Each structure stands twice: as C-alpha cells, then as structure tokens.
Amino acid sequence: MNYNFSGGLVLEKKGGLTQEKIVSAGIPPFLVVPLLQHIGIATMPIVKVGDHVLKGQMIAECGSEKCSVPMSAPIHAPSSGTVVAIEKRPVPHPSGLEDVCILIETDGKDEWIVADIIDDCTHLLPDVLRHKIAQAGIVGLGGAGFPSHLKLQVGDIHTLILNGAECEPLISCDDHLMRERPIEVIIGARILAYALGGVKRCIIAIEDNKPHAYQALKAVADSGLDHLHIAAEKFEIVQVPTRYPAGGEQQLIKVLLNQELPKKMLPRQLGIVVHNVGTAAAVFRAVKLGQPLISRIVTVTGNAVETRQNLETLLGTPMDYLLKKSNLNKDLMQLILGGPMMGFNVSSTELPIVKTTNCLIALSQPIEKSQNLPCIRCGSCEQVCPANLLPQQLYWYARAKDFEKIQDYHLFECIECGCCAYVCPSQLPLVQFYRYAKSEIRGQVQEKLKAQQAKQRFEFREFRLDREKAERAARHQQAGDKKAFLAAAVARKQAAAQKSEDA
Numbered sequence: 001m002n003y004n005f006s007g008g009l010v011l012e013k014k015g016g017l018t019q020e021k022i023v024s025a026g027i028p029p030f031l032v033v034p035l036l037q038h039i040g041i042a043t044m045p046i047v048k049v050g051d052h053v054l055k056g057q058m059i060a061e062c063g064s065e066k067c068s069v070p071m072s073a074p075i076h077a078p079s080s081g082t083v084v085a086i087e088k089r090p091v092p093h094p095s096g097l098e099d100v101c102i103l104i105e106t107d108g109k110d111e112w113i114v115a116d117i118i119d120d121c122t123h124l125l126p127d128v129l130r131h132k133i134a135q136a137g138i139v140g141l142g143g144a145g146f147p148s149h150l151k152l153q154v155g156d157i158h159t160l161i162l163n164g165a166e167c168e169p170l171i172s173c174d175d176h177l178m179r180e181r182p183i184e185v186i187i188g189a190r191i192l193a194y195a196l197g198g199v200k201r202c203i204i205a206i207e208d209n210k211p212h213a214y215q216a217l218k219a220v221a222d223s224g225l226d227h228l229h230i231a232a233e234k235f236e237i238v239q240v241p242t243r244y245p246a247g248g249e250q251q252l253i254k255v256l257l258n259q260e261l262p263k264k265m266l267p268r269q270l271g272i273v274v275h276n277v278g279t280a281a282a283v284f285r286a287v288k289l290g291q292p293l294i295s296r297i298v299t300v301t302g303n304a305v306e307t308r309q310n311l312e313t314l315l316g317t318p319m320d321y322l323l324k325k326s327n328l329n330k331d332l333m334q335l336i337l338g339g340p341m342m343g344f345n346v347s348s349t350e351l352p353i354v355k356t357t358n359c360l361i362a363l364s365q366p367i368e369k370s371q372n373l374p375c376i377r378c379g380s381c382e383q384v385c386p387a388n389l390l391p392q393q394l395y396w397y398a399r400a401k402d403f404e405k406i407q408d409y410h411l412f413e414c415i416e417c418g419c420c421a422y423v424c425p426s427q428l429p430l431v432q433f434y435r436y437a438k439s440e441i442r443g444q445v446q447e448k449l450k451a452q453q454a455k456q457r458f459e460f461r462e463f464r465l466d467r468e469k470a471e472r473a474a475r476h477q478q479a480g481d482k483k484a485f486l487a488a489a490v491a492r493k494q495a496a497a498q499k500s501e502d503a
C-alpha cells in the first residue's frame with residue numbers, strides 16, 4: 001500500500017528522547033487564553049472581568065453577526081477561577097503581534113462544569129454529533145488549527161485518514177498519545193467516521209519509527225471494543241516509511257492512496273478527509289466524556305531543559321511555567337515553537353500555550369545563524385520540495401517583493417516544510433521569505449477588500465444623497481403643482497362667484 005511522494009528528506013531524530021509517560025503540567029496561577037487559536041474568525045468573549053468560571057465553561061463564542069460564517073471554534077475555560085482581565089497580550093505567532101486574551105486567575109480547585117456525556121453515538125444523527133464537536137471548540141491539533149467540524153461537513157467522503165505520522169524530528173506528543181491512550185484515538189476515529197455519515201475506509205497512518213504506537217493502536221482496533229465499528233467498512237492501521245514530510249496532507253494521501261492532490265484542490269474534493277490523531281482523541285473526550293478542548297499534549301525538549309517530556313498542558317499556560325516544570329537551565333538562548341523544520345522563534349517565554357502548540361524547543365545555544373550567501377542556483381532545493389515547487393524562484397520573487405509573479409509560482413502551495421532551507425548550501429532563510437511574502441499578500445488582499453468596501457460605501461452614500469435630492473425635488477414639484485392647482489381652483493371659484501354676483 002505504500003507509495004512514494006516526490007521530494008522530502010530522511011531526517012535523524014537526534015535528541016528527541018523524552019520521558020516514557022505523559023505527565024500532567026498542573027495548574028498555573030494564571031491562564032492567558034487568546035480569543036483566536038484557530039484558522040478563521042476570532043471568537044467574542046461571553047464573560048466579563050470579575051466573573052467566576054468553571055473548568056470547561058464556554059468563555060468565548062462566535063459573534064452573532066459572524067455566526068453565518070462557521071469558520072470559528074469556541075473557547076472554554078481551561079480551569080476554574082476568576083476572569084481578571086480581557087486585554088491585548090502577546091500571542092504565539094510568527095508576526096509577534098498582540099491579540100485579545102482572557103486572563104483567568106485560577107483557584108486551584110479545577111472544578112468542572114456538569115458534563116454532557118454521550119455513551120452511544122449511534123443514537124444521534126451525524127449532524128448532531130458534528131454540532132457537538134463544533135461546540136467543543138475542537139480544531140486540528142497537528143499544528144494547522146483548522147476548525148474540525150468544517151472538515152466533517154456532509155459530502156461524498158469515502159476515506160478518512162488519521163494522521164499519526166508525526167514526521168518532524170524532536171516532536172513526540174502524538175507518538176506518546178498513540179502509545180498511552182490508544183482507545184481515545186481509535187474510538188475518536190470511529191466517531192469522526194460516523195460524523196461523516198460513514199466511510200468505506202478509515203486508515204490510521206503511523207511512521208515506521210514508532211512501533212510501540214503502531215502495536216498499541218492495532219491491539220485496540222483488533223479487539224473490536226466499540227459498536228461504532230459500523231462507521232467504517234474497513235478500518236486499517238498502517239505503517240508508512242519514515243520520510244519527512246510524510247505527515248503533510250498531500251504527501252500522506254500520495255503515500256497511502258497513490259493519489260496526487262491537484263494544486264488548489266482540497267482532499268474532500270477527492271472524497272478524502274484527513275484529521276490528526278490528537279484531534280481524534282479530542283473528539284473522543286468531547287463526545288464520550290463531555291469535555292471540550294481545554295488542554296493538549298506539548299513536547300518540551302532541547303538542550304536547555306534537563307527533563308525532556310510530554311506534558312498534558314492546560315491551554316493558556318505560560319511557556320515559562322512549562323520550561324520550569326522541565327527544569328530549565330539558566331542559559332536559555334533560543335526558544336522555538338513547533339519543530340526544528342517548521343517551527344519559528346519566539347522572543348518571550350511568557351507566551352501562552354494554544355490549541356496548535358505541539359512543541360517547545362529550548363536551546364542553550366542558538367542555532368547557527370544564516371550566512372546569507374548568494375543563491376548559486378544549484379537546484380538542490382527544487383529536488384527536495386515535496387510540493388513540486390521552484391523554491392529558488394519563490395525566493396527571488398519574495399526578495400524582489402514581486403508579489404504578483406510569486407503567485408504564478410504557486411507560493412500558497414508551499415507547506416513551509418523547510419526541506420529547501422535545510423539543503424540550501426547558501427543557508428538562505430527561504431521559509432522566512434515565503435512567510436513574509438504570504439503575509440504581505442494577505443495584507444494587500446485585506447487592504448484591497450477594505451478599499452473596495454470603502455468605495456462601495458462611498459458609492460452607496462452618493463447614490464443615497466442623489467436619490468434623496470431627487471425625492472426632495474419631486475416633493476417640491478408636487479407641492480408647487482398642488483399650490484398652482486389650488487390657486488387655479490380658487491381663481492375659478494372666485495370667477496364663478498363674481499359671475500353669479502354680476503348676474
């Protein structure tokens with residue numbers, strides 16, 4: 001069943017060893033919960049400063065005027081406590097920008113809301129299940145943060161793929177999840193299949209360097225412990241070769257099904273839906289335990305921490321709290337959010353963990369800085385690009401700020417895997433250029449949209465003023481006509497009266 005995808009790299013998992021078991025990170029004194037933790041529209045707070053909140057209580061929802069656009073996922077209190085501020089704070093994003101966050105002072109009681117538990121989902125319509133998943137605030141936990149319910153919309157879906165590849169070095173949160181909580185992943189996968197209205201195939205894909213995870217999932221799947229097996233005609237756990245980035249959606253579809261995903265096409269247009277194994281476990285918790293998404297597993301690693309581990313972490317936990325829990329050395333020089341290939345540097349350890357944070361790499365020595373030598377047009381980057389792009393061309397156009405031309409070279413097909421930068425002999429920070437170009441283009445699109453809206457508003461105002469002017473003129477005209485008519489009538493009457501008087 002395994003096919004090859006083009007490009008990619010075989011990377012060593014150096015320094016990736018973590019402790020055996022997932023450990024709870026505990027409850028920090030304050031939780032900083034951003035209103036936007038997913039791709040899409042930010043949520044609106046439904047609590048105010050001074051409110052007491054319970055663990056799992058919804059604290060931000062899609063704003064009423066935005067409800068028609070479902071690209072959002074509500075936010076829930078990760079622990080019980082008091083809302084002490086709703087304000088702008090730095091959030092984990094490559095731009096380094098601030099965003100609105102709800103600050104909760106925890107009370108240490110970790111008191112839950114009353115859970116709505118569903119024992120047997122087969123009594124529910126798939127629609128109801130999708131709504132429950134949406135209300136639980138579940139988004140793709142593989143790093144993308146796409147609201148999960150959007151990928152469960154009714155359609156002609158025949159194959160559900162659960163992505164357990166976790167192909168980037170150093171990250172091991174999915175590996176540990178599959179090893180230690182296989183029931184959550186398997187039942188979560190079956191719930192997802194059921195919410196899709198049933199599928200022909202459900203495939204859980206794991207890289208072949210994770211044999212323990214594979215065995216754990218296989219043992220649970222083979223035991224047939226859940227009546228939800230009806231949701232998928234064929235349920236398979238498969239190993240895929242360890243090759244970066246096998247966990248990319250496009251690459252995984254090629255490896256498993258030998259199907260190329262055409263440019264600008266979504267997997268569901270081919271009848272395929274891909275979810276992360278962490279997302280499946282979150283769905284299990286939401287449906288079977290009635291727990292919304294309020295925590296996730298985060299790998300904390302790097303040579304600046306003594307204890308490399310996977311921590312079950314409440315969303316909103318400040319990063320320095322996790323680093324201390326992992327016995328941070330004093331000489332932290334660089335903090336990377338995400339893996340070494342796709343991650344980005346952050347300048348503050350006070351940033352909160354969000355739904356998409358899978359890994360923190362704390363380094364006591366910064367990774368060697370790019371020398372920025374000129375591109376020698378060696379073509380190495382092109383050979384490893386799994387998206388079949390021309391990275392050197394993208395680099396030239398990004399550097400030249402030619403944002404029109406760069407789109408002709410399919411900039412937005414770039415998955416920012418970093419393979420090109422990894423092999424570049426000139427050590428060019430290629431991905432940084434692509435991210436910069438993407439954000440500039442998005443900014444321009446936003447500006448254009450704003451300008452169009454302003455133009456529309458102006459034109460509408462002009463039209464309204466003209467219409468009002470015309471209406472006023474018509475009223476004057478009417479009034480004038482009426483006056484003249486009345487004057488004529490009066491004159492006629494007077495004339496008639498005069499005539500009869502004369503007679």
Ligand code: SF4
Binds near residue numbers: 376380381391392427
């Ligand atoms: S690998 Fe680097 S030097 Fe070689 S063509 Fe690509 S960008 Fe240029």
Ligand code: SF4
Binds near residue numbers: 431
């Ligand atoms: S970062 Fe983009 S351009 Fe570079 S190899 Fe990956 S997909 Fe290709």
